[in-house]
Amino acid sequence: MIRAYDDIIVKTIARILTPFIQIFALYVIMHGHHSPGGGFQGGVILGASLILLFITHGLKETKKRITEKGIAVLSSLGVLIYSGIGLLCIILLGNYLDYGKLSKLLHIVPAEARSLGILGIEIGVGITVMAVMVSIFLNISTGGTLLEDEEDNTR
Amino acid sequence: MRILSLIIVILTAAVLIYGTLDMPDCANPDTPASQHVSPRYVTRAMEETATHNIVTSVLGDYRGYDTLGETTVIFSAGMACILILRKRRRQ
Numbered sequence: 456m457i458r459a460y461d462d463i464i465v466k467t468i469a470r471i472l473t474p475f476i477q478i479f480a481l482y483v484i485m486h487g488h489h490s491p492g493g494g495f496q497g498g499v500i501l502g503a504s505l506i507l508l509f510i511t512h513g514l515k516e517t518k519k520r521i522t523e524k525g526i527a528v529l530s531s532l533g534v535l536i537y538s539g540i541g542l543l544c545i546i547l548l549g550n551y552l553d554y555g556k557l558s559k560l561l562h563i564v565p566a567e568a569r570s571l572g573i574l575g576i577e578i579g580v581g582i583t584v585m586a587v588m589v590s591i592f593l594n595i596s597t598g599g600t601l602l603e604d605e606e607d608n609t610r
Numbered sequence: 611m612r613i614l615s616l617i618i619v620i621l622t623a624a625v626l627i628y629g630t631l632d633m634p635d636c637a638n639p640d641t642p643a644s645q646h647v648s649p650r651y652v653t654r655a656m657e658e659t660a661t662h663n664i665v666t667s668v669l670g671d672y673r674g675y676d677t678l679g680e681t682t683v684i685f686s687a688g689m690a691c692i693l694i695l696r697k698r699r700r701q
Contacts, residue, residue: 488661493669495680527692534685537678552674566660573661573670580681587688599695 459513469511476504484581488570494580501581502588509592514602523593523601526586533583537576544572552576647672 484497549556554572
């Protein structure tokens, strides 16, 4: 059961901090090539920012921004991006997940194509991890009801 | 009974410690694990993948199939959570 937190300080600080947390998460995903980080870590930070919103602003308010269907679609979309890049490499006459073959498509040297391929799969991993974190949090915290029927759910 | 458990624990610990005596030293470059594919990763990751972070290039490129499995495991965990916990509204 998640109700909106009844404290203006907590609500305001969470609202101000959330975009910065999300930008940091995107930085962690994008900068995984040059510093510690990557899809898993960045995805968890992104999911944590959404969970912070759910805790402070309540389920009803936050569900207007991210729906249950959207979360389910995002969690499969990440795996689809990952395996889609792998299949694209097969179509371009390479092995599965052999990003060097993407160079034919992008007109760059194979090493750069591999770098971009890694970035693509990291984005896919980040999307899946973020959506699954939020989905598990919502299902456990509301006992699986997700408060669809607010009126007869008085717990 | 307690004495017996203590003896079993000490014996198991002794066997495990004896097993570690054969293991190579920490950070020894001549171990089989460091001689097989690691030199290739360390020396050629930059020119082959144009990625400064060797960990990322191993995770995402050389061991990409493994990371795909990890992502699928996380996806299945989320789907299992939905399937087990989600309660539909009664009609």
